[in-house]
Amino acid sequence: MLTLPVFEWARPASVDDVLRELSSRPGECLLVAGGTDAVPNLKHRLHEPKRVVSLGGVSELKQVREDADGLHVGALVTLTALSRLPEIRRDFAATAEAASLVASPQIRNMGTLGGNLCLDTRCTYYNQTYFWREALGFCLKKDGVLCHVVPQGKRCVAAHSSDVAPTLIAYGAEVEIAGPRGRRSVSVDAFFVGDGVHNNVLGPDELVTRVTFPAAARGQRGAYRKLRPRAAIDFPMLSVAVAARAPARGGSDAARIDSLRVVVSALGAKPRLLGGVDALVAGRPAGEETFAAVAASARKQCRPLTNVPYDDDWRHAMVPVMVTRALRDAFAEGGER
Ligand SMILES: Cc1cc2nc3c(=O)[nH]c(=O)nc-3n(C[C@H](O)[C@H](O)[C@H](O)COP(=O)(O)OP(=O)(O)OC[C@H]3O[C@@H](n4cnc5c(N)ncnc54)[C@H](O)[C@@H]3O)c2cc1C
Numbered sequence: 001m002l003t004l005p006v007f008e009w010a011r012p013a014s015v016d017d018v019l020r021e022l023s024s025r026p027g028e029c030l031l032v033a034g035g036t037d038a039v040p041n042l043k044h045r046l047h048e049p050k051r052v053v054s055l056g057g058v059s060e061l062k063q064v065r066e067d068a069d070g071l072h073v074g075a076l077v078t079l080t081a082l083s084r085l086p087e088i089r090r091d092f093a094a095t096a097e098a099a100s101l102v103a104s105p106q107i108r109n110m111g112t113l114g115g116n117l118c119l120d121t122r123c124t125y126y127n128q129t130y131f132w133r134e135a136l137g138f139c140l141k142k143d144g145v146l147c148h149v150v151p152q153g154k155r156c157v158a159a160h161s162s163d164v165a166p167t168l169i170a171y172g173a174e175v176e177i178a179g180p181r182g183r184r185s186v187s188v189d190a191f192f193v194g195d196g197v198h199n200n201v202l203g204p205d206e207l208v209t210r211v212t213f214p215a216a217a218r219g220q221r222g223a224y225r226k227l228r229p230r231a232a233i234d235f236p237m238l239s240v241a242v243a244a245r246a247p248a249r250g251g252s253d254a255a256r257i258d259s260l261r262v263v264v265s266a267l268g269a270k271p272r273l274l275g276g277v278d279a280l281v282a283g284r285p286a287g288e289e290t291f292a293a294v295a296a297s298a299r300k301q302c303r304p305l306t307n308v309p310y311d312d313d314w315r316h317a318m319v320p321v322m323v324t325r326a327l328r329d330a331f332a333e334g335g336e337r
Pocket residue numbers: 030031032033034035036037038039040055075076079101102103104107110111112113114115116117118119120161162163164202206207208209233234235236
């Protein structure tokens with residue numbers, strides 16, 4: 001049986017109190033929201049904090065508000081609540097779908113939007129017990145100096161595994177970060193960095209307070225597809241989020257695409273927002289020919305690694321398949337507009 005390490009515990013009641021906790025013990029605290037990822041990681045000694053700071057008592061982080069700027073969703077909103085929010089289902093269906101596909105009902109009832117965004121990267125050589133990792137000499141993400149996936153590499157390439165994050169990037173959402181110098185907002189795309197040791201821009205004295213779905217992102221056709229061994233519990237081994245602007249045209253004309261964002265994730269440390277997509281689709285009908293061009297480009301731009309226990313050639317071959325399926329979903333009759 002895996003036991004928890006010894007740590008101090010704090011349950012502040014406001015964002016300012018959380019910030020005071022973080023700055024009073026620089027680099028020694030671990031934030032915990034739903035705990036669905038943090039607790040197993042503590043048991044595996046992947047996190048070894050002196051103090052665990054629970055966000056559960058901070059009511060500000062549970063708020064949902066819609067205004068002229070967009071829809072603001074607090075970091076502590078659970079994945080179950082997120083997948084059922086009427087505004088999310090109406091305007092951001094890809095996010096509702098992604099949240100509903102995480103793990104299992106129990107985990108979605110505990111797991112939060114902020115925790116999903118800040119989810120630690122995953123790797124075959126990392127998500128193991130201390131004993132297992134020690135036997136292999138550890139790796140550069142934790143306690144070691146070498147990467148077992150790319151032995152000559154200087155960076156960790158563990159897989160970004162959040163289901164919700166790729167959809168946030170597809171919709172151009174922003175994340176608000178609170179820190180000792182006040183609050184700042186960054187696009188979710190810019191929130192992530194390509195180093196799996198710590199794959200986001202959060203400092204040790206900062207926390208995520210909310211996500212904003214911009215008003216301008218409403219009215220798009222969105223979809224999310226996830227590849228996993230089983231239809232529940234499993235993390236994605238490949239995921240695709242799409243959001244397209246394709247205004248309805250009268251008569252029998254097929255929809256024509258004005259713009260399209262495609263995000264492929266669960267391959268490396270950062271979700272990949274594909275480049276050059278608008279040049280392939282702008283003004284073209286939303287049909288199989290256009291989808292095939294985007295899918296072929298996705299295959300060229302994405303390179304799976306042996307960071308998760310599934311065949312990387314197969315995951316690579318599935319990239320165009322999943323992109324095509326996501327695009328078909330987005331443009332299916334009755335799809336989101
Ligand atoms: C069996 C199993 C299957 C899973 N399957 C999936 C899956 O299919 N897809 C998926 O996406 N996830 C999966 N997860 C991971 C996890 O359950 C979800 O990602 C969940 O959303 C994490 O949210 P949480 O609130 O529980 O985060 P926690 O476990 O509390 O925290 C996760 C990380 O985020 C940090 N954090 C949390 N909130 C904040 C904040 N507001 N600001 C800054 N940092 C913060 C914590 O410090 C920690 O490092 C699975 C977990 C398990 C145990």
